[in-house]
Amino acid sequence: xxxxxxxxxxxxxxxxxxxxxxxxxxxxxxxxxxxxxxxxxxxxxxxxxxxxxxxxxxxxxxxxxxxxxxxxxxxxxxxxxxxxxxxxxxxxxxxxxxxxxxxxxxxxxxxxxxxxxxxxxxxxxxxxxxxxxxxxxxxxxxxxxxxxxxxxxxxxxxxxxxxxxxxxxxxxxxxxxxxxxxxxxxxxxxxxxxxxxxxxxxxxxxxxxxxxxxxxxxxxxxxxxxxxxxxxxxxxxxxxxxxxxxxxxxxxxxxxxxxxxxxxxxxxxxxxxxxxxxxxxxxxxxxxxxxxxxxxxxxxxxxxxxxxxxxxxxxxxxxxxxxxxxxxxxxxxxxxxxxxxxxxxxxxxxxxxxxxxxxxxxxxxxxxxxxxxxxxxxxxxxxxxxxxxxxxxxxxxxxxxxxxxxxxxxxxxxxxxxxxxxxxxxxxxxxxxxxxxxxxxxxxxxxxxxxxxxxxxxxxxxxxxxxxxxxxxxxxxxxxxxxxxxxxxxxxxxxxxxxxxxxxxxxxxxxxxxxxxxxxxxxxxxxxxxxxxxxxxxxxxxxxxxxxxxxxxxxxxxxxxxxxxxxxxxxxxxxxxxxxxxxxxxxxxxxxxxxxxxxxxxxxxxxxxxxxxxxxxxxxxxxxxxxxxxxxxxxxxxxxxxxxxxxxxxxxxxxxxxx
Numbered sequence: 001x002x003x004x005x006x007x008x009x010x011x012x013x014x015x016x017x018x019x020x021x022x023x024x025x026x027x028x029x030x031x032x033x034x035x036x037x038x039x040x041x042x043x044x045x046x047x048x049x050x051x052x053x054x055x056x057x058x059x060x061x062x063x064x065x066x067x068x069x070x071x072x073x074x075x076x077x078x079x080x081x082x083x084x085x086x087x088x089x090x091x092x093x094x095x096x097x098x099x100x101x102x103x104x105x106x107x108x109x110x111x112x113x114x115x116x117x118x119x120x121x122x123x124x125x126x127x128x129x130x131x132x133x134x135x136x137x138x139x140x141x142x143x144x145x146x147x148x149x150x151x152x153x154x155x156x157x158x159x160x161x162x163x164x165x166x167x168x169x170x171x172x173x174x175x176x177x178x179x180x181x182x183x184x185x186x187x188x189x190x191x192x193x194x195x196x197x198x199x200x201x202x203x204x205x206x207x208x209x210x211x212x213x214x215x216x217x218x219x220x221x222x223x224x225x226x227x228x229x230x231x232x233x234x235x236x237x238x239x240x241x242x243x244x245x246x247x248x249x250x251x252x253x254x255x256x257x258x259x260x261x262x263x264x265x266x267x268x269x270x271x272x273x274x275x276x277x278x279x280x281x282x283x284x285x286x287x288x289x290x291x292x293x294x295x296x297x298x299x300x301x302x303x304x305x306x307x308x309x310x311x312x313x314x315x316x317x318x319x320x321x322x323x324x325x326x327x328x329x330x331x332x333x334x335x336x337x338x339x340x341x342x343x344x345x346x347x348x349x350x351x352x353x354x355x356x357x358x359x360x361x362x363x364x365x366x367x368x369x370x371x372x373x374x375x376x377x378x379x380x381x382x383x384x385x386x387x388x389x390x391x392x393x394x395x396x397x398x399x400x401x402x403x404x405x406x407x408x409x410x411x412x413x414x415x416x417x418x419x420x421x422x423x424x425x426x427x428x429x430x431x432x433x434x435x436x437x438x439x440x441x442x443x444x445x446x447x448x449x450x451x452x453x454x455x456x457x458x459x460x461x462x463x464x465x466x467x468x469x470x471x472x473x474x475x476x477x478x479x480x481x482x483x484x485x486x487x488x489x490x491x492x493x494x495x496x497x498x499x500x501x502x503x504x505x506x507x508x509x510x511x512x513x514x515x516x517x518x519x520x521x522x523x524x525x526x527x528x529x530x531x532x533x534x535x536x537x538x539x540x541x542x543x544x545x546x547x548x549x550x551x552x553x554x555x556x557x558x559x560x561x562x563x564x565x566x567x568x569x570x571x572x573x574x575x576x577x578x579x580x581x582x583x584x585x586x587x588x589x590x591x592x593x594x595x596x597x598x599x600x601x602x603x604x605x606x607x608x609x610x611x612x613x614x615x616x617x618x619x620x621x622x623x624x625x626x627x628x629x630x631x632x633x634x635x636x637x638x639x640x641x642x643x644x645x646x647x648x649x650x651x652x653x654x655x656x657x658x659x
Contacts, residue, residue, distance in 0.1 A: 091277020
């Protein structure tokens with residue numbers, strides 16, 4: 001059995017004997033409770049395997065204390081996946097199992113067992129309520145379905161447009177494509193798992209499946225669900241072939257005869273797991289497909305550099321639609337406008353005219369809503385000294401000062417303290433000026449530039465999923481853009497230069513994804529205006545050369561030895577613990593070591609770079625050091641009884657934000 005414990009020294013299988021009274025319930029996968037040697041403690045875990053005692057073992061095994069639940073919630077494929085991923089990331093399998101198996105809900109489980117004993121039929125392809133088969137559009141008759149049925153691994157280029165479902169709901173064509181593939185997999189008697197980054201994508205995918213697949217076939221597993229809802233869906237997935245949709249942890253869902261694993265927008269940072277051992281959803285999908293077979297589909301409006309590497313290695317097959325779909329993109333400089341209204345709204349004349357024509361119908365196109373994408377939420381999220389330009393900081397915690405609404409006193413974005421007596425630390429000036437306008441200030445300015453037009457604000461504090469076809473100005477932060485009925489008649493992409501100013505390795509890839517996600521919400525033939533961005537990135541966006549961008553980006557990273565051309569592991573902790581890791585790893589396994597460098601007064605960080613082929617050996621060496629570090633006992637300072645805790649140590653493989 002495996003213990004449910006985050007301690008690395010306990011991350012291995014333990015042997016226990018099965019008492020006769022529990023023999024009928026103790027089957028692989030059930031939750032069990034077992035005794036530990038020390039202090040009469042007990043621990044929870046999962047029974048992984050039953051076997052006869054080893055003849056060479058002459059001792060006595062401790063017996064299981066209890067079988068907590070008769071339901072085998074841990075399937076063998078999920079266990080093997082957790083073990084492989086933990087070994088690959090120098091982590092513990094129990095940390096992954098906590099993502100894979102939801103907490104037990106007794107009432108839900110009893111209802112499921114009662115329905116099972118009563119012979120309630122499981123969802124099956126023969127369900128008479130199932131709609132007629134829905135073919136995948138735009139890729140040739142049966143091409144995608146045949147590739148998935150054959151278990152191929154695909155880097156799928158989607159069709160960048162909105163489409164209308166039979167019930168009148170508008171969704172991205174990508175959602176219809178993945179829903180059709182998942183339904184075809186389910187009809188063939190296998191399970192399909194589809195992972196999307198956030199609730200907006202999940203809402204589109206669920207709407208597409210509602211029109212294509214019967215409701216009993218679809219299981220939803222996402223972070224917004226309550227524990228009973230999540231456990232109910234988990235048990236449904238255990239019951240037979242299903243279409244399981246959800247966020248990043250859905251890739252660990254149980255699957256009867258896995259036929260398809262699909263990940264939409266695998267470059268989205270929401271797929272980076274924030275909990276140890278920090279396994280990315282894309283990596284989990286790749287390993288699961290390798291272990292269980294079935295088809296693998298990585299798709300997104302912008303291909304990730306990681307997926308491009310797999311295409312060039314021949315691991316993924318590049319597959320796109322029959323014809324190219326390129327939105328109408330207009331590039332314009334961020335220059336002062338001629339029209340007074342455009343100057344007031346701080347947008348170029350060309351962008352202002354595109355919005356005016358869409359709202360009034362002057363160009364002969366239908367009147368409709370206009371989408372305006374901005375970089376930051378809030379009113380004035382960033383302020384600076386009006387005299388010298390230095391960023392304004394809080395006197396209490398040094399956090400950035402901003403203004404939440406018009407006329408409000410500036411306040412700290414970290415601690416919330418009001419800056420009533422602020423003065424510049426450099427020049428002692430007391431006046432502030434605007435550096436960045438947020439979504440609230442932009443909506444206010446556009447409302448003045450287009451009097452009488454309805455303004456809709458969509459950001460984290462004002463979530464909006466859909467808007468109608470009536471003329472309106474929709475100001476949305478990146479990733480929060482609602483879908484307009486029939487599409488937007490114009491899309492304005494502001495603050496592009498500010499988005500590119502982020503210090504991260506993935507900044508160009510992220511900006512392309514944000515811009516493209518907004519551009520595909522436009523109606524057919526409607527313009528998308530990108531303001532203030534030029535160069536190769538703007539050219540690739542305007543011409544639809546998104547796969548070429550991924551190829552060129554990968555070539556640059558190979559020259560610099562940046563991921564995904566190589567793998568890396570960041571080791572953060574006390575200096576002696578980090579030094580122990582560096583000494584434990586054979587230098588011949590590494591390309592080089594960056595650091596250690598100081599993170600704060602007590603912590604340092606080092607980065608190990610190595611080739612993919614050496615990953616298993618590096619992870620094993622690092623994990624052995626982590627286990628030794630966790631079991632270290634050191635004498636306490638003189639005069640203080642007991643032991644000091646082991647030095648802190650945090651290891652993260654393939655850290656997305658380290659560069």
